[in-house]
Amino acid sequence: MSTTRTKPAAPAGAVPHPGPTGPTGARAWLRDLAMGVRFAVGGGREGWVRTVLTAVGVGLGVALLLGAASVPDLLANRDARAAARNPADTMSAKTIERTDATILTVDAGTGFRDSEIGGRSVRADGDHPVRPPGVSELPKGGEMVVSPALRDLMNSSDGKLLKQRFDDYRIIGTIGEPGLISPKELYYYTGSDTLSKAQGAHRVEAFGYHEETEPLDPLLVVLVVLICVVLLTPVLIFIGTAVRFGGDRRDQRLAALRLVGADRRGVRRIAAGEALFGALLGLALGAVFFLGGRELVGVVDIWKVSAFPSDMVPMPGLTAVIVVAVPVSSVLVTLVSLRAVAIEPLGVVRSTTARRRRLWWRLLLPVAGLLVLLNQDQVTRTGGEDVQVYTIAAGATLTLVGLATLMPWLVEAAVAQLRGGPVPWQLATRRLQLSSGTAARAVSGITVAVAGAVALQMLFASMHDEFNTTTDQDPRRAQLNVSSPEASGPLAQRMIDDFRAAKGVKGVIGRVSSYVVRPGEMKSGDDMRPTTELSVGTCATLRELARVGPCKDGDAFVVHSGDRELDQWVDRTARPGEQVELNSESWGDDASEARGKHRPWTLPKSARTITSRPDPAGDRYSGIFVTPGAIDVAKLADASTQALVQIDPKVTDAEEYVRNAATHIDPLIRVYTIRMVERDKQYASVQKGLQAGAIATMMLIAASMLVSTLEQLRERKRLLAALTAFGTRRSSMAWSMLWQTAVPVVLGLGLAISGGLALGFVMCRMVDKTVSDWLVFLPLCAAGAALVAAVTLLSLPALWRMMRPDGLRTE
Amino acid sequence: MVCIVLRMSIGHTLLGLLESGPRHGYDLKRAFDEKFGHDKPLHYGQVYSTMSRLLKNGLVEVDGIEAGEGPERKRYAITEAGITDVQRWLATPEKPEPYLQSTLYTKVVLALLTHRDAADILDTQRAEHLRLMRILTDRKRRGDLADQLICDHALFHLEADLRWLELTSARLGKLAKEVLPG
Amino acid sequence: MTPAGSLLTADGLRKVYGPTTALDGADFSIHPGEIVAVMGPSGSGKSTLLHCLAGIVRPDAGEITYNGQRLTDMNDTALSALRRSEFGFVFQFGQLVPELTCVENVALPLRLNGAKRKDAERTALTWMERLEVDDVRDKRPGQASGGQGQRVAVARALVTSPRVLFADEPTGALDSLNGERVMELLTDAARSTNAAVVLVTHETRVAAYSDREIVVRDGKSRDMERLV
Known part of the structure; x- marks a missing residue:
């Protein structure tokens, strides 16, 4: 309080x-x-x-x-x-024997527009398969169970595309509450007849796996404590105001x-x-x-x-x-609150000679808080000492609460020196000089919320700065990156064909890649077997990955990245005219590790050395580039298939069409969106949540300010009527109401923002991050302005009513 | 003092009572006692001497003499001159002075009895009082402390009279009901 | 039937508040420099008459003319401007802004008319001296006595040199000594500026400071002067 x-x-x-x-x-x-x-x-x-x-x-x-x-x-x-x-035990080394109850399962989530959709593909081994919670019947091939929210989305007009994605499946039921994290969660289980361990599936005999909970990140504890202080202090202050x-x-x-x-x-x-x-x-x-x-x-x-x-x-x-x-x-x-009021039989005497508010003890709290924080060693994620966490939380809390206690003094000190100005301004400041307590108390709630929100946002912004920087991806060249763990040339071709046919797709770069090694005995000086990546793609695809120059089907290239050391390493495997081993496991680092048959392939002597360029996903590939005419893709062991898809940004949902096409090729294909800036969704939602919380607090405070303004008006019915009598314009009084709200709010916001920035700076320093965003407070300033406007506007009807001359004939 | 005031207005009062119709002297006394006599009834001799003065001044005339048992009974009637005299009396505010109420009361009741505007009488008196109060207030403002104290004394008395006038104004309706028969 | 030379006249004013008739055909007139007391029992409509005359309340019927202008034809903005520049007001209580100092209160009407603060306060102070309250200039109304506060209110009402001063029970909350002092200063000041004063009061000793008296009863006015 x-x-x-x-x-x-x-x-x-x-x-x-x-x-x-x-x-x-x-x-x-x-x-x-x-x-x-x-x-x-x-x-x-x-x-x-x-x-x-x-x-x-x-x-x-x-x-x-x-x-x-x-x-x-x-x-x-x-x-x-x-x-x-x-699924239980997926992480353990234990091999689970196939039984009547076991199932194969793999994570198969997808996305739809802004929403994440969680999902699993399942395949029962026998007749009595285990079921995940909330699922009454495990879906068989071509069947699926969905969460109610997903069902609703798929059945809505918005979800048509999503429904198409799953049109190979028949919905046989919904997931019950025990199987969902929240009622609006989008989740599904699809049944499969073909799922295999080769596709990354695990064999499972039970559900219910509790991951070892790591002790809470100390940084997170600080954040949680701060969030509690930021969001709950204003509530307490509001309750205190409401009682009055x-x-x-x-x-x-x-x-x-x-x-x-x-x-x-x-x-x-x-x-x-x-x-x-x-x-x-x-x-x-x-x-x-x-x-x-x-x-x-x-x-x-x-x-x-x-x-x-x-x-x-x-x-x-x-x-x-x-x-x-x-x-x-x-x-x-x-x-x-009654301490300052003497209630006497003939009326209420408010102490008008109230002592000046003292600064020193009010400064004590925030200064002490900041000192505590400044004296802290830097917190790292690894060195989580409990004691430190609590001192930090205490320091931050002291600072925030200190700002709230500073508020009444600040308002008093700021208005004390104000003289003159236009009449409305004079009326407002004089009123604040005489009784700034009520306004200051209400605004101190805003102060805590805004200062906390500013500090936390700065902290979040800098903590997520690393995720928030440019990803080296170039979305101008391709917008989707599709990859499948299955290695096959035909798959790459099918991806290229199907995606190209999808609505809104401008171009597709399909590539099959695998790691290849130099065959033969290890030479002296080699501490490991020379290895490089071999990528197969059409000339058009290769042009996206390197400065190829003239190219026709049947050509092959040695690709350098420009890094000398790395290029030398490439050259030890990629030797034009010499053999390359396509099944790297067949040699191993030494003979004892060798597995499988050799699949040698000769790099044509005509192979030119060219320089790579970053692909649209930002990756640089070096090694060997081969056109399909020069190699049999089926021979590549342990290859993966990747497609980069360019979509027309003007076609809405182009991304969803590609996802649909991918799901139809193989439900386990992953589709990633390439963005210039990888915006951490969690950070965005935290930021949004903090701002929403701060704004909600402001609305709460605005409500209490409105109530006290209306009370004040009612109390001054006579005075307002008298002022009307001698010709005071309504606008003059309206402006004085505006100033009367605006002055404390502006002071409060100013204090909150400077305090919040200071706290945010100190906390960033503490977690060894630099401040990346000094302007996080701007939306809150806008909210403050809106608050002042709202309180003033909402009190105007009452003011007009009070300024009617009827107020004079109360006797 | 009371007697003096009364004597000053008995003639007008009796005249006023005659306005509603000719009466015997004894009737007049009875009517007077009933409306204005309060605890002090009018002596018959007073009626007789007053009536003979009014007769001499031509304000009343003898309407007739009734012979019967006891003394002769003259019936008096008011003349035109008498009515004018009553009218003038009622319309003239009394000089504001202490113990004025009886006269004013008499005037008001007579006005009610003769269906004249009683409120007018009070308002006229009120204006006269206020006129005097203005003079006193003015004198007070110019004068020294002694003047102020004397004027204040008079002002407070006048104020009390004025309050009485106001109160009576507010109660005229009620008074009319009590005074007028029916 | 506007009496010749009068500054403010009203004819046949009617005003009804809900079920109560406050004014029922009231007339009024005042000359420049004249002090007219409006008396009458409480609830008789005397305050309503003042409010109508001052353009604070619009009568339901009747006509008010100030200096050749018909108040009943003016809109709210024009009326407010008229009140600011030509009229002054003193009420029984609750009229001073409690947060402003006394001198600021007195200066307020000038400042509402656009005067600079310094100039307004200088003029205000001369009026406060005239009303013998310059010693409370920097106090707030709550710190001054009732009589002082009321004199501050009179100073404020006169600071714009109004042509008509409306005073509604200006001494209602004061004892006789303080009340009379306020009346003396008020009437002296008004006479010196030739301001007309409409003085609503129920106290005859206050009304005695007037030149003429009007009595309002049951919403009807009566000019007492014509009776004498």
């Missing part, structure tokens, strides 16, 4: 109340709390509005807290289900109670009782919001995040903390 009021001694208990002394201690507390609850319930429309506002505010906060408390279980449940569908909704009006009602004889402590307890009731109602509402929200994440799919409602179970311990802490803090916040 932000500690903003530095008001001198509250008068509590200073003067003993002369009136009749009723029950004391706990009984007095109970009696007054109960009376407060009665006021909250029976306080007429006024009382109800206040109670409902508080309850809704607290409820929103509580729902978020409950959501956060469910995260550990949610992740654990998702992990458990992910593990449960992993309508406080001024309440104080006036309490003054009336003083008149009929309640003592100072009594009215405080009554106020606490009112807040307590609001908070308890808020807890109940929070539970309702949470349950509703839980159902919602089961059906909608925002930012590709969905979860089974049954997975969202708040941890009992954390729930207990929430249930206890929210009402208790509501009482404490009320008592603290």
